[in-house]
Amino acid sequence: MGKSVSTKEKLIHTARDLFWTRGYSNVSVRDITGAAGVDAALVSRYFGGKQGLFEATLAEIPTWEPLMAAPEDLLQKAAESFAHPFDPERDAANVFTMLLANVIDPEMGDMIRGMVQQKLADPLAEKLGGAQAQERAALLLAILFGVSLMRKNFQLEALADKTPEALCTLLTRLGQTALEPENADSRS
Amino acid sequence: MGKSVSTKEKLIHTARDLFWTRGYSNVSVRDITGAAGVDAALVSRYFGGKQGLFEATLAEIPTWEPLMAAPEDLLQKAAESFAHPFDPERDAANVFTMLLANVIDPEMGDMIRGMVQQKLADPLAEKLGGAQAQERAALLLAILFGVSLMRKNFQLEALADKTPEALCTLLTRLGQTALEPENADSRS
DNA sequence: CTCCCAAGTCAACAGTCGTTGACTTTTTCA
């Protein structure tokens, strides 16, 4: 088989880099094979098609590192793994990045981002007032979006099945923590 | 102008329903015009193209209701507006639904959802242990995904600019609240 | 050397996409 293994792997790796950063629909087979320097027909030949290639990249997902820590260190490790500054190189291999790669259509990016800022973050911060209003607003939005994501998009049973009352008190409690003004001593 | 206004509005409304539930890339001009019962050419004629039609639907976004409450009621109102059971009809007009409509490619839905459950939620719950492990795991994931979403996808300045240390302590504090076992008295 | 199978190449397919220009119909206004 000689070269074929390395070709398959090259295909999987470039596919991962593209899929996980630009999303599935926004990457064409020819984008991948072009970047990998191989023929486009090989995708259908080796993986049965574009979808098969995508599944092959999913099989490469590493265990999320914080999961390998002791339970009492887990939260600390998780926080650390998220605190890194924006590094596209490192983020390309991140499971969370992959799962959120499709969120914003490239053509709409700036418009969507501006809308979130103007229609949600800014008025929410102004309404909240007080110290670090912008930051507390962003945190509250993060929680709301996050829970919504888990419930409606990923459909995690633990959250999707909850009664409205339970979910409401739960969100209120989380939100209170997010809105506490002593969120960060260091500025910016 | 007579009929044209109603045609434009029909176009905007059906476009909103489709875009906001199935995402931008996954809805074609012909999908919209077919559902609205009008000619496909009118999209380019009236709105300058598909993107213009999408922007027109964005102009229809209502103010997020909790923003109109008094600051001290805001959190309560926000929690309530998220606690409703899964109702596609109502959710179609929800800003949060729209912003997350693209997250999961329809062809990949089950695969992605299964992966999140098996690779993240389940092992995390097992590692955490204790009461309501599944639920606490889901909540921690919600926070991590939510913050990641605000930082990297929506690029809210308040979070994107933070130093790694500040972000780390912030995530740790939020995570602790999420992991507290007394999350919900009511089961399921 | 010869055969053969796998690896890789090439052109083309059928389908969908957003968009356009020419056309017909309807409405509006003088």
Next chain:
DNA sequence: TGAAAAAGTCAACGACTGTTGACTTGGGAG
């Protein structure tokens, strides 16, 4: 009523999509 403008229709375009079948190449076994 008659003319001009607006609204709506239709077929087709060029570009791109994923995929396929026929082809050529390369290296190992008989």
